[in-house]
Amino acid sequence: MSNTFHFINRSMFDLDDYSADEIMFILEAAQGMKEINLREYKKIPTLRGKTVCTLFIENSTRTRMSFELAASRLSADVVSFQESTSALSKGESLQDTVYTLNAMGIDLYVIRHSSPGSPQLVNKYSGKPVINGGDGRHAHPTQALLDIFSIWERLHSLKGLKITIVGDILNSRVVRSNLIGMKKLGAHVTVCGPRTLMPGHMEEVYGCKVEYDLKTALKDADCVMGLRMQLERQTEGLFPSLEEYTKHYVLSKDTIKWAKKDALIMHPGPMNRGVEILPEIADSSQSIITEQVANGVAVRMALLFLILGGKA
Amino acid sequence: MKTMIKNGIVYQNGKFESLDILFEGHKITQIGKDISIKADETIDAAGKHVLPGLVDIHCHLRDPGFTYKEDIISGTKAAARGGFTTVCAMPNTDPVVDNIATVEFIQRRAKDLGFCKVKVIGAITKQIEGKEISEMASMKEGGIIAISDDGNCVQNGKLMMNCMKYAANFHLPVIIHAEDYNFAGKGQIHSGKAASQLGLSGIPAIAEEVIIARDIMLAESTKARLHVAHVSSARSLELIKQAKDKGLPVSCEVTPHHLLLNEMATITFDTNTKCKPPLRSEKDRLALLEGLKSGLIDCIATDHAPHADYEKELEFDKAPFGINGFEAAFASLYTHLVIPGHLSLERLIEALTSAPAQLFSLNAGVLEEGATADLVIADLHQTITLTADNMLSKAKNTPWIDKELKGKMLSTFCEGRITWQA
Numbered sequence: 001m002s003n004t005f006h007f008i009n010r011s012m013f014d015l016d017d018y019s020a021d022e023i024m025f026i027l028e029a030a031q032g033m034k035e036i037n038l039r040e041y042k043k044i045p046t047l048r049g050k051t052v053c054t055l056f057i058e059n060s061t062r063t064r065m066s067f068e069l070a071a072s073r074l075s076a077d078v079v080s081f082q083e084s085t086s087a088l089s090k091g092e093s094l095q096d097t098v099y100t101l102n103a104m105g106i107d108l109y110v111i112r113h114s115s116p117g118s119p120q121l122v123n124k125y126s127g128k129p130v131i132n133g134g135d136g137r138h139a140h141p142t143q144a145l146l147d148i149f150s151i152w153e154r155l156h157s158l159k160g161l162k163i164t165i166v167g168d169i170l171n172s173r174v175v176r177s178n179l180i181g182m183k184k185l186g187a188h189v190t191v192c193g194p195r196t197l198m199p200g201h202m203e204e205v206y207g208c209k210v211e212y213d214l215k216t217a218l219k220d221a222d223c224v225m226g227l228r229m230q231l232e233r234q235t236e237g238l239f240p241s242l243e244e245y246t247k248h249y250v251l252s253k254d255t256i257k258w259a260k261k262d263a264l265i266m267h268p269g270p271m272n273r274g275v276e277i278l279p280e281i282a283d284s285s286q287s288i289i290t291e292q293v294a295n296g297v298a299v300r301m302a303l304l305f306l307i308l309g310g311k312a
Numbered sequence: 313m314k315t316m317i318k319n320g321i322v323y324q325n326g327k328f329e330s331l332d333i334l335f336e337g338h339k340i341t342q343i344g345k346d347i348s349i350k351a352d353e354t355i356d357a358a359g360k361h362v363l364p365g366l367v368d369i370h371c372h373l374r375d376p377g378f379t380y381k382e383d384i385i386s387g388t389k390a391a392a393r394g395g396f397t398t399v400c401a402m403p404n405t406d407p408v409v410d411n412i413a414t415v416e417f418i419q420r421r422a423k424d425l426g427f428c429k430v431k432v433i434g435a436i437t438k439q440i441e442g443k444e445i446s447e448m449a450s451m452k453e454g455g456i457i458a459i460s461d462d463g464n465c466v467q468n469g470k471l472m473m474n475c476m477k478y479a480a481n482f483h484l485p486v487i488i489h490a491e492d493y494n495f496a497g498k499g500q501i502h503s504g505k506a507a508s509q510l511g512l513s514g515i516p517a518i519a520e521e522v523i524i525a526r527d528i529m530l531a532e533s534t535k536a537r538l539h540v541a542h543v544s545s546a547r548s549l550e551l552i553k554q555a556k557d558k559g560l561p562v563s564c565e566v567t568p569h570h571l572l573l574n575e576m577a578t579i580t581f582d583t584n585t586k587c588k589p590p591l592r593s594e595k596d597r598l599a600l601l602e603g604l605k606s607g608l609i610d611c612i613a614t615d616h617a618p619h620a621d622y623e624k625e626l627e628f629d630k631a632p633f634g635i636n637g638f639e640a641a642f643a644s645l646y647t648h649l650v651i652p653g654h655l656s657l658e659r660l661i662e663a664l665t666s667a668p669a670q671l672f673s674l675n676a677g678v679l680e681e682g683a684t685a686d687l688v689i690a691d692l693h694q695t696i697t698l699t700a701d702n703m704l705s706k707a708k709n710t711p712w713i714d715k716e717l718k719g720k721m722l723s724t725f726c727e728g729r730i731t732w733q734a
Contacts, residue, residue: 095625115627116511117581136629137511173511199508 007306014139015181029302046310047076070300098125144177146296159186167227179206192217218258225266320357335685338727365397365686370613377406382618388427390705392731394638397686410435410446415454460487476536485537495519502590506575517545540564544589546599565613583631611668618707643717685728694720
């Protein structure tokens with residue numbers, strides 16, 4: 001595998017710093033990695049001697065496990081830093097935490113943090129490549145990559161596809177990164193949700209379509225993604241009840257009919273079954289939700305491999 | 313001792329003219345062409361601009377209480393370097409300036425140690441907590457020029473009405489930091505394009521506008537003199553225009569950063585662009601520039617808000633709000649508004665000198681015989697680059713750091729005494 005693009009030691013803060021060709025290159029690399037994950041002995045020695053730190057200031061078991069598995073399968077050493085057990089809860093600044101970790105010889109950081117822009121800070125303080133594992137409501141580029149990979153693998157190209165994302169757009173970092181990546185690969189994305197959960201200027205910033213009505217939004221969709229609806233938004237005064245939300249925005253057998261026949265059903269997880277999506281859809285043959293999870297490991301392996309200059 | 317500044321391009325009554333200025337002690341004794349009196353010291357200012365010492369009606373010197381950010385010495389040194397000879401300090405110190413003792417403490421320290429004159433602004437409410445009226449009349453006897461809870465905003469309209477009534481009683485102008493806390497919430501930047509893109513919570517312009525609307529109504533009913541600090545949105549200006557057209561005693565200021573930058577300056581998560589009110593849309597910025605030109609906005613004030621490096625070197629939503637203003641104010645405005653032709657040099661200087669001085673009846677901001685010898689010699693052709701090493705402020709939180717700007721203050725005289733020399 002030739003690393004003709006310059007991935008080595010390059011951070012991934014979001015997909016906007018990566019071209020369409022570079023994204024495609026990552027997807028192709030991920031396809032190679034996926035094969036490793038199907039082997040009985042799921043490990044290659046390519047990153048032996050490299051140390052990856054998963055710096056999770058905000059809890060996320062799934063994403064952290066996915067990154068840690070990815071790094072382990074490439075034989076990198078993995079250390080994990082978590083808020084609950086960490087110095088940050090003792091009042092240490094992110095800067096000092098990074099200085100401390102860096103002194104231990106970390107080669108790459110994966111960061112999850114509730115503050116937008118914190119991956120850039122980790123990069124600034126460490127001088128090491130950083131993969132953004134989700135920063136507040138800002139970005140979650142590896143989730144977007146695995147979503148894009150999952151669509152690409154099924155439909156072979158994103159060009160001209162209509163992709164509809166439904167739910168709490170305002171609070172979703174997944175949507176923001178997906179909008180950037182999917183648009184780069186030529187998809188037409190529509191975001192849908194109640195106005196109180198829709199940020200302003202979406203068309204202008206992302207070149208997407210904004211719909212407030214589910215039926216209109218789903219029309220002709222090749223691919224439909226539901227987003228986790230969080231109960232806490234109710235106490236923030238953004239919507240009155242989960243029941244009312246479900247009534248208008250749930251992905252169900254009835255509503256999914258408005259999309260194209262056999263449209264792919266996706267969800268970044270964790271799902272609230274019965275709120276934004278019904279089991280009849282989540283577990284249907286159209287659903288690729290568990291594939292997304294599997295692909296996540298492969299995509300993250302590809303990225304670690306490319307950034308840390310793994311040998312094929 | 314007599315000092316003569318020869319052949320400078322002198323700003324007087326809104327115009328520039330090649331003149332000599334003679335000052336003796338702390339007074340300007342003569343301004344004219346070819347003054348022949350022999351001085352003890354003569355400065356050749358040919359080709360240089362001689363301006364009234366700049367006046368800043370809105371700054372935070374952080375002293376007492378937060379002297380790790382700035383103190384009266386470092387703050388006034390930075391001010392002098394920026395060409396300022398009079399600055400007005402906001403009361404959100406520790407202790408808060410809500411009593412005459414703290415007023416006198418600051419004035420005494422500034423007099424003994426300062427590099428420019430410091431006027432004190434007292435709090436509207438005790439502890440700037442928005443709960444009880446401060447002892448503003450006593451503070452006025454102590455020397456405050458106005459009252460403000462800057463940084464905070466009195467949320468309770470009924471209390472604000474009483475504060476304004478009380479202030480009117482003692483002829484104290486009321487300066488408001490207009491921010492409705494419910495609208496502002498945990499917002500970090502303007503609710504606009506950048507916020508949508510960065511996933512940061514927004515502070516909508518309406519957070520400012522509703523309070524301005526409220527306080528204009530209160531000014532009308534209480535007869536208090538209202539000054540709106542750091543106005544940031546186009547609709548705020550509409551409200552202020554309505555009030556002014558109606559003849560209400562309302563004025564406002566704008567900061568250099570709101571005139572020069574818009575929300576997109578934040579796109580790199582640079583915490584040096586994080587301020588309150590936030591940098592708004594380009595449309596708002598252009599409205600502010602128009603407002604300054606037309607006189608709807610009365611003056612420019614820096615809102616100099618120093619913060620320590622380690623406070624700004626945090627995650628964006630954890631860093632404090634505020635931009636360091638003194639040292640870059642004139643040069644940034646000159647470079648990015650005057651040179652490209654967006655604003656006249658005359659209006660810029662007026663808005664930094666006589667206009668703010670008049671608002672609060674400060675004896676400053678003009679060059680004339682008999683006036684205090686507060687003046688600056690500037691070379692508009694020379695450049696400056698502020699760096700972490702050469703800044704005089706303790707804090708370095710300016711978006712202009714490491715950027716070359718035109719317009720260098722060569723020397724600043726405050727009451728005839730040299731307070732800055734490049």
